[in-house]
C-alpha cells in the first residue's frame with residue numbers, strides 16, 4: 151500500500167495514523183474511506199503542472215461526486231465537469247462557482263439545459279445538432295449568450311494498451327468526422343446568436359496507460375481546430391482533450407505519473423500548433439479516475455466463509471456489486487488486504503463474494519490471502535473512482551457511508567443510507 155497517507159502500522163492498515171479497522175467499528179461497513187489530503191495533492195499536481203496561468207484542469211465529477219468533493223475541488227481552484235442536472239445541482243448546493251462548471255453529456259434534456267443556463271454555467275459541451283438548437287433557444291429565452299465547446303469524435307480509440315485510429319467512428323458521443331459533421335456543427339454554432347463558440351473537445355477513453363494516444367489526439371484535434379477556423383471563420387481559443395489517465399489497481403498495472411500525462415499533452419499542443427502555424431489554444435483536461443481512485447479503500451466485514459471441497463472457497467462480505475459494480479460490469483480487478491493482518495502470510499486462494507443475489511457478484515475472483523476468519527475487516531483497495539458514483543440500491547441494500555480522512559481528523563461526507571431514505575420516493 152504505497153499511495154497517499156496510507157501506511158501499515160503493527161500489522162494494521164492505517165490512514166493518517168488511524169486504524170481503518172477502528173473506523174469500520176465506528177462508522178459501520180461497508181465504508182468508503184477517502185484520503186482527503188491525497189486528493190488535494192493530486193488536484194495540486196494537476197494544477198501546478200498543467201495550468202501555467204492559462205490552461206484549465208476540470209475534475210470529471212462522474213468518477214466521484216459529493217458535496218464535500220465539490221467543496222474540495224473549489225478550494226483547490228479546479229473547474230468541474232458535470233454530466234447531468236443532478237451533478238450540476240450538487241455542485242450548485244456545494245457553492246461551487248458556476249462559471250467554472252462545464253456541462254457534458256450526449257443527451258442533455260431541455261430541463262437540464264434550462265438549469266445550466268439559469269445557473270450561468272461556464273461552458274456547455276455540445277454533443278449534437280439538437281443540443282446546439284436547444285442551447286441557443288433556451289439562452290435566447292433567458293436573455294443569455296452561452297459559451298459552447300463542440301464535442302468531436304476524432305477517430306482515436308485508446309484502449310488500455312493498443313489503440314485503433316478509426317475505432318471510435320461509431321461512438322454515440324460527439325460530432326463525427328464522417329462527412330465532416332464537425333464543420334457543419336461549427337457553421338451552425340456560428341450562425342446561432344445566443345451561442346458563443348469557444349472551442350472543441352474530445353475524450354479518447356479511460357484507464358489509458360500510454361502516452362501516444364494523448365499525443366496523437368492533440369495533433370488530430372489541433373488539425374480540426376485549425377480547419378474549423380479556416381473553413382468557418384470561427385475564432386476558437388480552447389481545446390479540451392478530456393480525461394482518461396490510467397490508475398493502479400493490481401500488480402502489473404503501470405500507470406504513468408500525473409506530470410508525464412500532462413507534459414505529453416502540453417508538448418503535443420506546442421509542437422502541433424507550431425507545425426500548423428497557429429497560436430496555441432487554452433488547453434483543458436478532465437481527469438476523473440486519476441484524481442480520486444487511489445485515495446480510497448472500501449471496508450467490508452467478512453461474513454460466511456464457504457468451501458466447496460476441492461473446487462473453490464468463497465469469502466462473502468457485507469457489500470459487493472451494489473457498492474462496486476465494476477468487477478461485475480467490466481471484469482475489473484481489485485486487490486484486498488485484511489485490515490488488521492496486512493502482512494500475514496498468504497496461504498490460500500479465495501474468491502471474495504458480494505451479498506447480492508447474482509452469481510456474478512464477485513468482487514475478486516481469485517486472491518491469495520491469509521486464512522480469513524469470520525467478522526474480520528477486509529479492505530478492498532483503490533476503489534475511489536466509479537465506485538460510490540455507480541452504487542445502486544439493488545436488492546434494496548442501503549448505500550454505504552463515505553468518510554474523508556485528513557490530518558485534521560475524520561469527517562462523514564455521506565452518512566449511511568437508512569431504510570427510510572430508500573423508501574422516501576415511494577408512494
Ligand code: LLP
Pocket residue numbers: 210212213231254353355356357392393394395436437438439440476480535536
Ligand atoms: N471527460 C469525459 C467527456 C468523459 O466521458 C470521461 C469519462 C472523463 C472525462 C473522465 O475520464 P477518467 O479520467 O475518469 O478516465 N465507469 C467506467 C469509466 C467511464 C468513463 C466515462 N467517461 C469505469 O468504471 O471504468
